[in-house]
Amino acid sequence: MLGGMDGWRTIIEPFRIHAVEPVRLTTREERLEAVEAAGYNLFDVHAQDVLIDLLTDSGTGAMSRDQWAAIQHGDESYAGSPSWYTFLESVQVLFPYRHVIPTHQGRAAEKILFSVIGGPGKVIPNNTHFDTTRANVEASGAEAVDLVIAEGREPSLIHPFKGNMDTESLDRLLTARPGDVPVVFVTITNNSGGGQPVSLANLRAVRAVCDRHKVPLFLDACRFAENAWFVKEREEGQGDRSIPDIVRDFAALADGMTMSAKKDGLANIGGWLAMNDDALAEKCRTLLILTEGFVTYGGLAGRDLEAIAQGLREVVDEDYLRYRVRSTAYLGDALDASGIPTVRPVGGHAVYIDARALLPHIPPLAYPGQALAVALYVEGGIRGCEIGTVMFGRQPDGSETAAAMDLVRLAIPRRTYTQSHIDYVIEVVQAVAARAKDISGYRIVSEPAALRHFTARFAPLAA
Ligand code: F0G
Numbered sequence: 001m002l003g004g005m006d007g008w009r010t011i012i013e014p015f016r017i018h019a020v021e022p023v024r025l026t027t028r029e030e031r032l033e034a035v036e037a038a039g040y041n042l043f044d045v046h047a048q049d050v051l052i053d054l055l056t057d058s059g060t061g062a063m064s065r066d067q068w069a070a071i072q073h074g075d076e077s078y079a080g081s082p083s084w085y086t087f088l089e090s091v092q093v094l095f096p097y098r099h100v101i102p103t104h105q106g107r108a109a110e111k112i113l114f115s116v117i118g119g120p121g122k123v124i125p126n127n128t129h130f131d132t133t134r135a136n137v138e139a140s141g142a143e144a145v146d147l148v149i150a151e152g153r154e155p156s157l158i159h160p161f162k163g164n165m166d167t168e169s170l171d172r173l174l175t176a177r178p179g180d181v182p183v184v185f186v187t188i189t190n191n192s193g194g195g196q197p198v199s200l201a202n203l204r205a206v207r208a209v210c211d212r213h214k215v216p217l218f219l220d221a222c223r224f225a226e227n228a229w230f231v232k233e234r235e236e237g238q239g240d241r242s243i244p245d246i247v248r249d250f251a252a253l254a255d256g257m258t259m260s261a262k263k264d265g266l267a268n269i270g271g272w273l274a275m276n277d278d279a280l281a282e283k284c285r286t287l288l289i290l291t292e293g294f295v296t297y298g299g300l301a302g303r304d305l306e307a308i309a310q311g312l313r314e315v316v317d318e319d320y321l322r323y324r325v326r327s328t329a330y331l332g333d334a335l336d337a338s339g340i341p342t343v344r345p346v347g348g349h350a351v352y353i354d355a356r357a358l359l360p361h362i363p364p365l366a367y368p369g370q371a372l373a374v375a376l377y378v379e380g381g382i383r384g385c386e387i388g389t390v391m392f393g394r395q396p397d398g399s400e401t402a403a404a405m406d407l408v409r410l411a412i413p414r415r416t417y418t419q420s421h422i423d424y425v426i427e428v429v430q431a432v433a434a435r436a437k438d439i440s441g442y443r444i445v446s447e448p449a450a451l452r453h454f455t456a457r458f459a460p461l462a463a
Contacts (some may be wrong), residue, residue: 014159074303104299
């Protein structure tokens, strides 16, 4: 059962479908029109015009029967709602931090934290900052630095924990900038680096460096359960341990966390900030009340707190995680077998196509990732997301440089698409790859000052 447990090859979804949502078929002509009207920016395409939406795994998963039932228990009391205590208990079972501060999503937690501890002259290292994380660090005036291990920047290189942090570089940074680093972050899994996991051993080594320099360590824990599954599968001595135990080990090595419950909370919205430091928590709660809401609901309705509490119980289930990670690998392995360059090994929540390698005739500043993402949409109505020079190329000083990699992420919403949807995706990607040399690059027509990938408009360059 469940692809792997008793040795069967077929991956089956460990659920049956209880409510269905239609997807809308469109013609190639309609998609061409839609993407042109959107200025070739897939964030501006109407979701109705997308067949398989792999833009993000965030907030787009299917909730379970028990989550929908939990929503009926939502209590909307302003202060001290029972739903808050249900949520708090569910969070603290896995992450036993003294202070848990609910927020409407992950970036709200980041904004509050970096407003308090960031600022000009500060520098915040991470294995790799996610786009909104980097933007929130920079918005405070601080500098965001990525210190993933060198293997993590080589798409085709196989390494079990490509999300690991380079502890020597971290040590050098903390030695060179004493007093300037208010916190060290580690993102599990490393989303911008290919959804790659971080090992417990690496986090222990990071902790040792932080201790030596007396700097706190925080987790960006959006995909903590997928990370724990990889640790169980790949790290020596972890194979027989339970997922919650592995998660608690990660939590114990850090002083706090930011979380988007839209990923491994299995919910449509939500997040939190947690920590042990009383004084820091007090400052964060003051900002929370100004910007999000009272301390027992943050930006969330009571029913959202209930959905997250139940989601956290379900996400550590081993049948779910086995299916989750194997079904993502199913897509990645099929693309790999057809010679399509991807980030290897496959991460937990997404497959990342190496657009720079697939489209070597398009230089980074003509955005090969954007070109590939648009081609996948036009070809088959599949919406992926560029993670490359469009997302990361514009520097705070206004200059433009190539990002470390030009990737297209096909993120898999949790429990949402079936294997036949994924077989269709494989067919479409193969068709686009077969005519890769005919795909041309793009130029940017207009862009905002920051986070340009969300709203920039593009025009195709002549072939
Ligand atoms: N950190 C990481 C690693 C993330 O992947 C995200 C969101 C956030 C923080 C912010 O959380 O969306 O709840 O505010 N990632 C989504 C994605 C949007 O598509 O990867 P949020």
